[in-house]
Amino acid sequence: MIYRSRIVTIGSLSLGGDLPVRVQSMTNTNTCDTESSVAQCIRIIEAGGEMVRLTAQGVREAENLAVIKKHLRAAGFDTPLVADIHFNPSAAEVAARMVEKVRINPGNYADKRASFTDTHFTEEGYNAELERIRERLLPLIGICREYGTAIRIGVNHGSLSDRIMTRYGNTPEGMAVSAVEFLQIFRDEGFNNMVVSMKSSDTRVMTESNLRLVRMMQAAGMDYPVHIGITEAGEGEDGRIISASGIGTMLSAGIGDTIRVSLSEVPEKEIPVAKEIIRVVCGDKGRVTENIDEIEFCERDTLYKPEVYSFDGEKYVPEFTSEGSRTIVSFEPSKPPLIGDIKGDDVILSVIFSEDDDEKLTIDAAALLGKYFIARKAGGICVVNNVKRGQDRLRDLSYAILQATEARITRNRYISCPTCGRTRFNLEAAVKEVKNATSHLQGLKIAVMGCIVNGPGEMAGADYGYVGAGQGKVHIYRGHNAVLLNIPQEEAVARLLQVIEADQASR
Numbered sequence: 001m002i003y004r005s006r007i008v009t010i011g012s013l014s015l016g017g018d019l020p021v022r023v024q025s026m027t028n029t030n031t032c033d034t035e036s037s038v039a040q041c042i043r044i045i046e047a048g049g050e051m052v053r054l055t056a057q058g059v060r061e062a063e064n065l066a067v068i069k070k071h072l073r074a075a076g077f078d079t080p081l082v083a084d085i086h087f088n089p090s091a092a093e094v095a096a097r098m099v100e101k102v103r104i105n106p107g108n109y110a111d112k113r114a115s116f117t118d119t120h121f122t123e124e125g126y127n128a129e130l131e132r133i134r135e136r137l138l139p140l141i142g143i144c145r146e147y148g149t150a151i152r153i154g155v156n157h158g159s160l161s162d163r164i165m166t167r168y169g170n171t172p173e174g175m176a177v178s179a180v181e182f183l184q185i186f187r188d189e190g191f192n193n194m195v196v197s198m199k200s201s202d203t204r205v206m207t208e209s210n211l212r213l214v215r216m217m218q219a220a221g222m223d224y225p226v227h228i229g230i231t232e233a234g235e236g237e238d239g240r241i242i243s244a245s246g247i248g249t250m251l252s253a254g255i256g257d258t259i260r261v262s263l264s265e266v267p268e269k270e271i272p273v274a275k276e277i278i279r280v281v282c283g284d285k286g287r288v289t290e291n292i293d294e295i296e297f298c299e300r301d302t303l304y305k306p307e308v309y310s311f312d313g314e315k316y317v318p319e320f321t322s323e324g325s326r327t328i329v330s331f332e333p334s335k336p337p338l339i340g341d342i343k344g345d346d347v348i349l350s351v352i353f354s355e356d357d358d359e360k361l362t363i364d365a366a367a368l369l370g371k372y373f374i375a376r377k378a379g380g381i382c383v384v385n386n387v388k389r390g391q392d393r394l395r396d397l398s399y400a401i402l403q404a405t406e407a408r409i410t411r412n413r414y415i416s417c418p419t420c421g422r423t424r425f426n427l428e429a430a431v432k433e434v435k436n437a438t439s440h441l442q443g444l445k446i447a448v449m450g451c452i453v454n455g456p457g458e459m460a461g462a463d464y465g466y467v468g469a470g471q472g473k474v475h476i477y478r479g480h481n482a483v484l485l486n487i488p489q490e491e492a493v494a495r496l497l498q499v500i501e502a503d504q505a506s507r
């Protein structure tokens, strides 16, 4: 499959076509705090960010975008700014006059979060909903046209409308349909200055929804650029590995015109990670334009459990005894095999690095190997580094790649949002505290989210959640249900642990 997007102009920046994949990030300051927001935008830009997104949860924040933009332009920065909108069309209509691009979420622009109050949509009812959404979008389309503002249709797994959930469920197909319906409304009005995204904290959901989206766009004669990212990737090495696995998979398939790595860290730290993923997957051109990987998914999850190998200098040593012969496919980072070259789960994939920078090694290995495990193509993994040995370190990295691609679960998965202007506590510290308190457990999905507005919907199937509920207060979730409300932050980790331990004791 070759997906060649149209070129879209966003202020001083163009993206799409054969242009290099663009890098962006998002502030986590209060958008009404001009000084902090401007300073953080500058840090992101100086790190190499080519677009900066800011949350605009209300009209006040949307209006202040103009002030932030004025300060940045006066300081000599012409980087395009993007307003991030949820639940508030009025804020979108203000922001579209202030900044170069507005991101809207089809799951909550003209709809509330899915509540399943309305679960019987006839064909007529479904189309009437689309008509209602069209009416609600018309003012925004008019403003964007007048001001030359671009739009991102940004769908998130776990944030779909009743209408979509009823017909498709919380699925990659539902996500893709949700986006294409909105793209179609804008296109019908002759507006094409659009980018589209499908995000999830799950690498397989993210990749599958993007593949479906691209196929649906091609079938409909659409060619809008695609923004790629893993949401709530977490922090530290785990956040880098899951981001590199998911984003690397899409970029190597030639899909992706701009990327954002979402880490629960200061946003400027996202930029070098994003740039390294692009470097190792796309090379000098900054984009994969030939030898496009065909990625397909097969249903092998119940049997799929890749093995981990180490290399002792002479032979590959399996961590688990296995029967039958194994084919070893060794490759260097500059020449990874195509997905289609790997056949059968008796293949051990071995990538051979000469890398003394540990962070680069981590990102490169995940970006290059992740796609084979997301597509369920290989039965074994072996990371070799000619510069530094450390078999334990390389084995841990291999397990982390299998965990990130959900190929083999050996520890907990921590989902945490990158924070934004809605966050009212130190989320990075909370993630570390939650990890420390629960590291003795295995196989749980635990979410740490910055706010109750979007957090619960976007925890994406987490078993437990620690969700900010205002200044210094936290709600504790079991699945989708808040089981403890307004717990003071200093007690929240202990209370979360009590809930988990009580559940485990009762099993």
Ligand code: SF4
Pocket (backbone or CB within 6 Å): 417, 418, 419, 420, 421, 422, 423, 449, 450, 451, 452, 453, 454, 455, 458
């Ligand atoms: S969950 Fe809330 S705080 Fe976290 S990034 Fe999303 S909107 Fe911001």
